[in-house]
Amino acid sequence: MRTTVCPESVPVADTHDTIQVRGARENNLDDVSVDIPKRRLSVFTGVSGSGKSSLVFGTIAAESQRLINETYTTFVQSFMPSLGRPDVDTLRNLSAAIIVDQERMGANSRSTVGTATDAAAMLRIVFSRAGAPRLEPSSAFSFNSAEGMCPECEGLGRTHQVDVEELVDRDLSLNEGAITVPGFAVGNWYWQTMAHSGMVDPDLRLRDFTPEQWETFLHAPATRVKREGSSFTFEGLLVKVRRTHLSKDRESMQPHIRAFADRAVTYSDCPECGGTRLNGRARSVKVRGRTIAECAAMQIDDLAAFVRTVEDPSVKPLVDNLAHTLDSLVEVGLGYLSLDRESGTLSGGEAQRVKMVRHLGSSLSDVTYVFDEPTVGLHPHDIERMNRLLLGLRDKGNTVLVVEHKPETVAIADHVVDLGPGAGPDGGRLTYTGDVAGLRASGTLTGRHLDHRATLREKVRTPTGVISITGADSHNLKDVSVDIPLGVLTAVTGVAGSGKSSLIHGSLPGRDGVVVVDQSPIRGSRRSNPATYTGLLDPIRTAFARANKVKASLFSANSEGACPECKGAGVIYTDLAMMAGVASTCEQCQGTRFRPEVLTHTLRGRNISQVLAMSVEQARDFFTTGQASAILRRMHDVGLGYLGLGQPLTTLSGGERQRLRLAVNMAREAAVYVLDEPTSGLHPADVDRLLALLDQLVDDGGTVVVIEHHQAVMAHADHIVDLGPGAGHDGGRVVFEGSPERMAAEADTLTARHLRAYLGGV
Incomplete structure (x- = not known):
């Protein structure tokens, strides 16, 4: 049996073949020391909140970027974010880190998939050299250039x-x-x-x-x-x-x-350009019978086939590069997009994969690529292709660090770093480091669940009625009519771009009793936290007020109780003019956000700042009755027991935001819950807890409709609606309806094949 590597056993010999971390204490990391092999694919595992991101992003990548930023002049640094040194004793042998995360690509309508990947620039040059009539400057085909933009809409298309x-x-x-x-x-x-x-x-x-x-x-x-x-x-x-x-x-x-x-x-x-963004001159030029606007609107996998038919020798090398970029987009499961798709409309997973394509053709080597769950939003069929790309980056001589939960990606790792054993205060420790075979034998939570499989239900629930969807035709849907059963758990499946979200989000929201719980950002300031968002702060403030016979508003950092120096923010923001601004802990309140006199009032020996510093699990032991207890129980049930009550909402992942919304909406009875990939960011051990929660919602009289790729959710469902057979114009149809057992036994869709493999060939 492979034993866990403890910090004390990490060799201290200096070698350039490993990234050496000593004494990492960022967030909940408990003095972690670990060696990570360079020019290998390392996967970081552990339950949500175990410290994976704190180690990879908050420590290794953050210090790499900070050191690079310090090489620039003070003037240039003034335009960069201020990066503090991570809380770590030493970091050795870092290389330049490129972070490929799930942050959305901004809402600038002038940024598209084409501009974000350089595919649009290459396509413009092809048209400038091989188009007829001839229009030589490539900028004449750019909607972001005065030469190419439509004068009516100024290149916005509307x-x-x-x-x-x-x-x-x-x-x-x-x-x-x-x-x-x-x-x-x-x-x-x-x-x-x-x-x-x-x-x-x-x-x-x-x-x-x-x-x-x-x-x-x-x-x-x-x-x-x-x-x-x-x-x-x-x-x-x-x-x-x-x-x-x-x-x-x-x-x-x-x-x-x-x-x-x-x-x-x-x-x-725009009535002038018809939404193409380009002026009439740019729209008049054609290559093999197509305008550049028509090419930008084509599905990427179709465009890849089209550009290969361009045989003009003057653009042959450029066409080959463009085709390679388009093939890369198809390879990461984005062949259903078009180059004119606005970047701000992409999901977090789609945005991460678009960013990834930028680096696939890069001439850089021996850099560190850092990925945050690159398989999020991917069908099992697409995960296989994503894995090949990760291995391709490694094989170019790069160090690839991946934070991931999916067993399919963990399985291809050269090296695994597992953190835990739990989340929040119960995590932050190194529980295993080594190869995948050793992880399976390690006895850790991740090791035990690596080959864990959910099983089919012995008996599916009987629907109590249906919600009918008729003639759905938004985006790529082809006049779809389908009944969503009430009183059961339904999984809506299909490859990315098959039409799942178009069908469900385009048809169910707005109907009576339908509650949509998605991963979109929660609006609010940096003062917002789980306690304020869930309404938990209200009963907490009331409890403090009653115990001390004072006004409840004293216990709000946004009201009377706020520290006068930092106005309840806990930090002071200092503008250093030509240098980057600095946020420093408020000296008057020491970051507690409250007036000193407020902190003299206690509830069972704790002041309000100490209570807000508790995790959900700690608070459950502190508030055992009443409204506070009920809210905390729901937060625990959705797998957020490790969250801090006062943790800024801006630090939550998409999956955490969705589960927080679910905790709030669970107070509603007999609703139709629509969830969009609720397993995002969940460790396999937590997926079981999620399935139990979904069962609870149904057993309490509700209906749950889940858009999901995870085979465990498919297997556990009462009913499956599978869309496809492919993505984009190759999708948009219902290719299977019925129980998971019947899908595994009878269907021949991509989803069915992967469900059968997951169930062991049932």
């Missing part, structure tokens, strides 16, 4: 119409608050530049404006105005609103601005 009636109340004057746009309240700066400009009468009802006054009020261009010794710029309301509120992409807007835009603005394809 225009918007503003409903003026949503901007003003015509029955009021400016002084009475006629402008209803956010940020234009009476007395604020925007309002003053209009009301005090002398260009319009602030006491006249808008309804009584003359046509000339109305034109000035709405459409006047920026004009410099001097009034009573002050100088400022006046511009019409519509001009200002478009510039200040509507020039950003919807997803990057503040929530209140987004709500305003949703009710006041109607977006449509």
Whole structure:
């Protein structure tokens, strides 16, 4: 039996063949020391919250990036984020780290799959050299260039119409608050530049404006105005609103601005370019009968086949490179996308795979690539291809570090580092390091679950009714009609891009009793945490107030109890002008966020700061009754027992956000729960707990619909709806409906084949 390697047994000999970590204490890491082989594929395992990301991202990758940043001039560093040194004794033999994570690629509508992978740049050069009529500058085919963009929409592909009636109340004057746009309240700066400009009468009802006054009020261009010794710029309301509120992409807007835009603005394809973003000259050029706009709109796997038909010798090397890039996108399971797909619309998993393609053709070697669950959102069929790419990066002489839960990826590792044994305070220790065979024999939680398999139900539940979906045709769906059974657990399966999300998210939300629990970001400031989001803080504050006979508002760091120095943030942000800003712990409250007198009030020997520092599990032992106990129980049931009550929501992964939303919504009875890949970020041991929770929701009278790739969820379901047979235009159809047992026995879909293999050939 392979024994666990303890920190004390790690050799201290300095060798350039290993990354040497000594005394890592970042977050919950408990003085971890470990050697990681270079130019190998190392997978980091352990339950959620065990310290994997703290070791890989928070320690190794963070220090590599910090050291690289320090090589730049102070001026250049001023444009970079401030990176503190990780809490670790020593790190030796680091190489440059490239982080390929699941962060979305931003909501800039000028960024597309094509621009993010350089495929668009190569395609533009092909058209500039081989297109007819000839248009030689490649920039003439770019919607981000003045030479190529449509003049009507300025390369955005869509225009918007503003409903003026949503901007003003015509029955009021400016002084009475006629402008209803956010940020234009009476007395604020925007309002003053209009009301005090002398260009319009602030006491006249808008309804009584003359046509000339109305034109000035709405459409006047920026004009410099001097009034009573002050100088400022006046511009019409519509001009200002478009510039200040509507020039950003919807997803990057503040929530209140987004709500305003949703009710006041109607977006449509640009009538001039038809949504292609390009001017008429660029759209007139063709290669083998197709325009560049048509090529950018093609499904990537079809485009890869098309570019290989371009035989012009002047672009042969370029066509080969472009075809290789497109093949790489297909290889990572993104062949169903198109180059004109906006980057901001990609899921976290899709974004990570697009970033990965950037590096596949790189000439760099001997660098460290760091991946965060690269298999997230992938069907088992696509995981095999992802594994080949990870091995390909390693074989180019790179060090590949992967945080991962999927046994299929753990199995291909050269080296495994397992952390645990539990999560949060119960984790952060090295429980195993070595090869995969040794992990299986190690007796650790990961080792025991590596070959664990969920089994088919002995008897599936009987539906109590159905939700009918008829004629669904959004995106790639082909007039799909299907019944989703009520009172059971249904798994909706299929390869990435087969139409699962289009079917479920396009048909079920908005119906009575349907609760959608997804992985989208939770909106809120850096002050938001699990206690505030779940409503747990309210009964905690009430308990403190009753025990000390004071107001509950004292125990809020966003209200009366806030430290006056840091305003309840716990840190002080210092702007160092030309150098990067620094966030430092507030000296007055020592990071507790509260006034000193607030911390003198205790509840069973603990002050409010100490309670918020507890994990969910610790808090369950502290609050054993009432509303607080009920909320904590739900958080435990969804597998978040390791989370800190005061942990910023911005630090949560997509899977953790989804499970937190589920904990909040579990208070609702007999609902239809729609979950999107709830196994994301879950250790195999935690998947069993999730399955028990889903059973509980159904047994309590609810219905659960899960969009999922994990075979354990498929096997455990009562009913499966499988979409396909492929992705993009090769998908969009229901290829199987029925029980998991019947799928494994009878169906011949990609999902069925992998389910059969998972069940051992049943």
